[in-house]
Amino acid sequence: MKRVYCLYRVSTKGQVEKDDIPMQRIACREFADSKGWLISEEFVKKGISGFKISAEEREAMQIIKKDAILQKFDILLVFMFDRLGRRDDETPFVVEWFVKNGIEVWSVVEGEQRFENHVDKLMNYIRFWQSSGESIKTSIRTKTRLEQLIKEGRFRGGTAPYGYKLCKMGRMNKRNHEVNELQIDDEKAAVVSEIFSLYNSGEMGMHGIASYLTNKGIRSSRENHWHSCSIRTILMNKTYIGILKSGEVFSECIESIRIIDDDTFYLAQEMLSRNRIVKPTGSRPSKLKARVLCADLLYCSHCCGKMGITSNNKTSTRRDGTVKEYNRIRYICVNKR
Numbered sequence: 001m002k003r004v005y006c007l008y009r010v011s012t013k014g015q016v017e018k019d020d021i022p023m024q025r026i027a028c029r030e031f032a033d034s035k036g037w038l039i040s041e042e043f044v045k046k047g048i049s050g051f052k053i054s055a056e057e058r059e060a061m062q063i064i065k066k067d068a069i070l071q072k073f074d075i076l077l078v079f080m081f082d083r084l085g086r087r088d089d090e091t092p093f094v095v096e097w098f099v100k101n102g103i104e105v106w107s108v109v110e111g112e113q114r115f116e117n118h119v120d121k122l123m124n125y126i127r128f129w130q131s132s133g134e135s136i137k138t139s140i141r142t143k144t145r146l147e148q149l150i151k152e153g154r155f156r157g158g159t160a161p162y163g164y165k166l167c168k169m170g171r172m173n174k175r176n177h178e179v180n181e182l183q184i185d186d187e188k189a190a191v192v193s194e195i196f197s198l199y200n201s202g203e204m205g206m207h208g209i210a211s212y213l214t215n216k217g218i219r220s221s222r223e224n225h226w227h228s229c230s231i232r233t234i235l236m237n238k239t240y241i242g243i244l245k246s247g248e249v250f251s252e253c254i255e256s257i258r259i260i261d262d263d264t265f266y267l268a269q270e271m272l273s274r275n276r277i278v279k280p281t282g283s284r285p286s287k288l289k290a291r292v293l294c295a296d297l298l299y300c301s302h303c304c305g306k307m308g309i310t311s312n313n314k315t316s317t318r319r320d321g322t323v324k325e326y327n328r329i330r331y332i333c334v335n336k337r
Helices: 013-017 020-035 059-069 091-100 118-151 186-201 206-215 228-236 262-273 287-291
Strands: 003-009 038-045 075-078 104-107 111-113 164-172 178-184 307-317 323-333
Touching (some): 003 020, 020 038, 038 059, 091 104, 091 118, 186 228
Parallel strands (some): 003 075, 075 104
Antiparallel strands (some): 104 111, 307 323
């Protein structure tokens, strides 16, 4: 009896909610039973794009390939071949790799993929070239529709920015489902206004505002501690002046969702563009800054916080008995993240 590994995959959370995985599982099990095969392992991947995510980055695929080398199974079975991936420059060669390593690759819908002649190789490539093209077309349609929604002044979906909540207001989509709209959350909107006020006044930088809000007991949108990168995101978000965005497309100003006036918002943008944090009057520049090249210019790529400067003195004894002193200066993230 041939041993079978089954792979089930859906690209989006919407497909998960539609129970596409159980449908694939039932079809594969019935197909294996009809062939007299034994399913020894089943792998499930939810919300993983076969076009955007390489096979090398998908954990399940790597496990299956390792087991193929060890000859732990004889057949790789999927509902359709595009469950293996949709990249025309990669997936055809993944399928060919399995066959070359003695593993039969089957689809419930399309049958077995063979490589007995050049026609088989051509058909294998054409199949995934077509799947790749369908993914590109879907991406273009989705992008175009989202841009149209923004131009119409409608929320494109997803998580509401801090300061807003999602509410049903009677608007229906093409599937006759009621969709969410943005509405100002008065309590959080007051926090947004305070963030802009503190930053524009020069009283605090982004890290200081994050610490201030955390110490005050105010939680972020994820109910976690605040970080400077979250403050930066708020300061740069045009939604707070009533403008929605999708890619490079912006809506007209929607006054019903405005929290910040234009002058306040663009003052913050000007200060951000200077790549500096306004310091309180009377502060003295660090002596170390005169000895480094990038003082006040570097930011942490992890949390967007300022890179500070630190030094440590060190002595070392040479073989000839002489002592050498070092004063090492280095950049560190002020958030210590």
